[in-house]
Amino acid sequence: MAQHVVAPLAEIPPGSRKLVEAAGRPIVIFNVEGRLFAVSNRCPHAGGSLVHGKQVGLLQSTEPGHYSYSRPGEIIRCPWHSWEFDLATGKSWCDPATVRVRNYAVEVAPGAKLVEGPYKVETFTVSVEDDYIVLTL
Numbered sequence: 001m002a003q004h005v006v007a008p009l010a011e012i013p014p015g016s017r018k019l020v021e022a023a024g025r026p027i028v029i030f031n032v033e034g035r036l037f038a039v040s041n042r043c044p045h046a047g048g049s050l051v052h053g054k055q056v057g058l059l060q061s062t063e064p065g066h067y068s069y070s071r072p073g074e075i076i077r078c079p080w081h082s083w084e085f086d087l088a089t090g091k092s093w094c095d096p097a098t099v100r101v102r103n104y105a106v107e108v109a110p111g112a113k114l115v116e117g118p119y120k121v122e123t124f125t126v127s128v129e130d131d132y133i134v135l136t137l
Contacts, residue, residue, distance in 0.1 A: 009108055012036070015073070019051045027104060030055070030087055032073040037087035039076065040102040044092075048080035050101065056084070076101075 004022040006029070012018045017030045019041060026041040028051045041050050057072035075093070077084050084093040090103035 036106045038104040038106040043078040045083045048078040052079045053077050
């Protein structure tokens with residue numbers, strides 16, 4: 001699988017998100033307390049832009065009047081119709097077996113590692129003759 005460098009880590013501090021493009025795909029990267037999640041920007045229900053959605057947590061109830069709130073910020077709610085998706089898995093809360101938003105693996109790599117590879121750039125031999133620079137193609 002191809003890797004794409006999309007942003008410096010400093011551009012997405014904890015509690016923020018950023019819309020990026022990789023291989024022509026709009027992807028939202030979320031930083032939830034230092035954990036990074038990446039999902040497609042398009043809600044599978046009606047195409048709402050998830051970068052504008054509200055981040056919420058998981059609310060569960062074992063019986064009426066008893067509830068627990070966990071995983072703050074790890075659920076994204078579509079701004080159009082409030083469909084909710086788990087940022088870690090992409091699964092929806094309305095129908096997790098069949099409805100999901102595409103999620104992507106995301107990692108942080110030091111700049112020095114990126115310089116070493118696996119990325120390749122086209123290079124040209126350069127030589128200086130008298131006062132002119134000559135590129136060899």
